[in-house]
Amino acid sequence: MAFLELTNIRKQFGQAVAVEDFNLKVDRGEFVSFLGPSGCGKTTTLRMIAGFEIPTVGRVAVDNVDITDKAPNQRNVGMVFQSYALFPNMTVAQNIGFGLRIRRESESAIKERVDEMLALIHLEQKGPSYPSQLSGGQQQRVALARALAIRPQVLLLDEPLSALDAKIRVSLRAEIRAIQRKLGITAIYVTHDQEEALSISDRIVVMSQGHMEQVGTPFEIYNFPQTAFVASFVGTLNTTTAEVVDSARGVLQIDGARLETAEKLDGRQKGDKVTIAIRPERFSFASEQKKANVVDCRIENITFLGSIVRIQVSIGSGKYYMDTFNNPFLELPKIGDKDQVTCSREAVLVLKS
Amino acid sequence: MAQATQNQIRANSSQRSLVIRNLVAWAGVVPFLVFVILFLFWPASSLITGSFQNQSGAFTLQNIIDLFTPSIMNAYMLSIQISIVTAIGGGIFGFMLAYAVIQGGLPRWVRTALTTFSGVASNFAGVPLAFAFIATLGHTGFLTALFADKLGIDIYNLGFNLYNFWGLALTYMYFQFPLMVLIMAPALDGLREEWREASENLGASSYQYWRYVALPILWPSLLGSTILLFGNAFGAYATAYALTRTLNVVTVLIGDQISGNVLFNPNLGYALAFGMIVIMAVSIGLYTWLQRRTARWLQ
Numbered sequence: 244m245a246f247l248e249l250t251n252i253r254k255q256f257g258q259a260v261a262v263e264d265f266n267l268k269v270d271r272g273e274f275v276s277f278l279g280p281s282g283c284g285k286t287t288t289l290r291m292i293a294g295f296e297i298p299t300v301g302r303v304a305v306d307n308v309d310i311t312d313k314a315p316n317q318r319n320v321g322m323v324f325q326s327y328a329l330f331p332n333m334t335v336a337q338n339i340g341f342g343l344r345i346r347r348e349s350e351s352a353i354k355e356r357v358d359e360m361l362a363l364i365h366l367e368q369k370g371p372s373y374p375s376q377l378s379g380g381q382q383q384r385v386a387l388a389r390a391l392a393i394r395p396q397v398l399l400l401d402e403p404l405s406a407l408d409a410k411i412r413v414s415l416r417a418e419i420r421a422i423q424r425k426l427g428i429t430a431i432y433v434t435h436d437q438e439e440a441l442s443i444s445d446r447i448v449v450m451s452q453g454h455m456e457q458v459g460t461p462f463e464i465y466n467f468p469q470t471a472f473v474a475s476f477v478g479t480l481n482t483t484t485a486e487v488v489d490s491a492r493g494v495l496q497i498d499g500a501r502l503e504t505a506e507k508l509d510g511r512q513k514g515d516k517v518t519i520a521i522r523p524e525r526f527s528f529a530s531e532q533k534k535a536n537v538v539d540c541r542i543e544n545i546t547f548l549g550s551i552v553r554i555q556v557s558i559g560s561g562k563y564y565m566d567t568f569n570n571p572f573l574e575l576p577k578i579g580d581k582d583q584v585t586c587s588r589e590a591v592l593v594l595k596s
Numbered sequence: 597m598a599q600a601t602q603n604q605i606r607a608n609s610s611q612r613s614l615v616i617r618n619l620v621a622w623a624g625v626v627p628f629l630v631f632v633i634l635f636l637f638w639p640a641s642s643l644i645t646g647s648f649q650n651q652s653g654a655f656t657l658q659n660i661i662d663l664f665t666p667s668i669m670n671a672y673m674l675s676i677q678i679s680i681v682t683a684i685g686g687g688i689f690g691f692m693l694a695y696a697v698i699q700g701g702l703p704r705w706v707r708t709a710l711t712t713f714s715g716v717a718s719n720f721a722g723v724p725l726a727f728a729f730i731a732t733l734g735h736t737g738f739l740t741a742l743f744a745d746k747l748g749i750d751i752y753n754l755g756f757n758l759y760n761f762w763g764l765a766l767t768y769m770y771f772q773f774p775l776m777v778l779i780m781a782p783a784l785d786g787l788r789e790e791w792r793e794a795s796e797n798l799g800a801s802s803y804q805y806w807r808y809v810a811l812p813i814l815w816p817s818l819l820g821s822t823i824l825l826f827g828n829a830f831g832a833y834a835t836a837y838a839l840t841r842t843l844n845v846v847t848v849l850i851g852d853q854i855s856g857n858v859l860f861n862p863n864l865g866y867a868l869a870f871g872m873i874v875i876m877a878v879s880i881g882l883y884t885w886l887q888r889r890t891a892r893w894l895q
Contacts, residue, residue, distance in 0.1 A: 328794040334893075345798060345799045
């Protein structure tokens with residue numbers, strides 16, 4: 244039985260449909276990210292779980308209890324906001340203890356829980372400080388502690404790291420994940436940063452224009468994108484149109500080059516057009532032993548990206564990226580060189596139209 | 597050696613440009629400083645000096661002693677009372693109005709209309725305001741007559757009187773509440789929606805949000821604007837003077853002492869004004885103390 248369940252959710256603002264046909268089951272203790280560009284409906288969905296928006300149609304249930312029509316202050320759901328939303332008139336300790344004070348817990352219980360939360364976020368000394376005296380990263384940790392202090396059934400995080408600089412983002416997301424694992428709390432995380440979603444989540448819901456595009460583990464989302472949108476949104480991807488040559492054997496043709504795919508082409512006829520995708524890191528320069536999926540190419544550009552080197556090659560009239568690990572002892576080809584690239588049959592993904 | 601000389605030249609040049617920039621910045625402030633010296637410090641110092649002089653210019657404490665006579669003490673009390681009543685009344689009304697248009701979800705044009713009206717009304721005081729109220733709610737005012745003719749209600753028979761304390765307070769309210777609207781509008785704009793949502797998410801009701809979050813955040817603005825409203829009413833002269841001669845607020849007394857032909861005693865007038873400065877200074881001191889106690893997060 245799922246712990247958090249969103250069933251047939253639809254949200255409409257006037258004539259505009261923000262979320263449609265949204266169905267999701269989240270297990271207890273699972274960390275699920277909603278990933279998508281601005282305006283895709285991820286924050287609206289999160290706000291419907293928090294109770295700040297009421298679904299036009301559909302049902303939200305936590306631990307098998309329907310909370311769809313409950314007011315936000317009647318749901319035991321903790322939320323961390325993008326802009327921290329710490330109360331500036333309260334100290335860190337007062338912010339963390341606010342929810343417990345509202346619940347009329349005893350002063351000693353509040354103090355004990357606040358100390359516990361301060362220890363959890365490693366800010367034991369900051370209890371008497373005001374939010375304005377903290378850095379952005381520290382404020383967001385306090386916001387997390389405040390949301391967790393009330394022992395919520397579900398923790399919601401609305402782009403909590405987007406206001407922070409890159410280095411702090413990376414360290415804080417690891418800290419958020421570690422805390423979530425330690426407490427075993429069910430968490431929903433909204434982000435538009437694919438790297439963040441891939442690194443932190445048990446599962447990712449990729450959203451576009453109010454719809455769920457794909458739900459899967461980070462591994463599945465990255466390696467086996469099911470739609471052109473997911474393929475283009477998550478990671479760098481070469482996509483192109485190919486022509487079916489032999490559907491039974493998975494043979495395709497792009498720009499005069501022959502490629503084979505391991506995916507089934509059931510129902511496709513010879514001459515049909517399909518969209519295929521290949522990750523840049525799945526390409527490599529062809530060795531002499533390699534027989535399948537070897538295509539001629541020309542080196543167009545070489546970009547050094549630190550740990551990897553991105554090489555742009557042209558195959559026929561199309562241009563594709565190929566990533567290779569940076570190895571200072573291997574000689575790179577030169578721009579204008581003619582060469583051959585290859586990829587496995589499994590690397591050629593056929594996307595749903 | 598040549599490098600050291602070049603560095604020295606560069607340092608001298610950057611110091612020179614810094615001095616020039618400073619001079620230019622100070623030059624911009626000069627008109628303000630001249631204005632403040634001529635029209636604030638100079639009059640204030642001559643006013644304070646005059647408070648301790650008799651009409652022939654000799655030092656005396658008599659003017660200060662005279663401030664404690666019953667009629668003058670009554671005038672101070674009246675001024676303080678009307679200032680407190682209109683500051684609190686105008687403050688509450690203005691705050692609620694500002695809240696309704698800014699946080700209440702009313703159409704944008706209502707806000708524009710209200711702030712435009714407030715900008716005009718907060719500066720509409722003195723004889724024109726008194727006349728407007730007399731013409732509207734005086735004994736033969738338009739509304740008074742309308743109530744009497746159309747509804748058969750004589751508001752003066754029901755206890756209303758434009759020319760007593762509450763009538764004057766009502767008139768003052770006309771410029772007090774718009775001032776509150778103008779001051780509180782930006783403060784209310786600064787209340788972030790996330791604070792409400794965060795407090796609701798933590799289980800707080802609307803009342804608890806206002807009690808623990810919104811009002812404490814607005815408190816410095818509320819306190820500051822109430823003091824401003826107090827000062828605004830405390831210093832009002834022409835409205836009280838034109839509306840009623842039976843209510844002797846301090847400013848009217850000062851006018852009598854400085855320009856009157858019966859009570860002419862400018863030095864007592866200066867002492868009265870000096871007393872007002874003391875009261876305002878005490879009010880501002882109280883405000884600062886209260887703000888320090890209640891809004892430590894701002895420091």
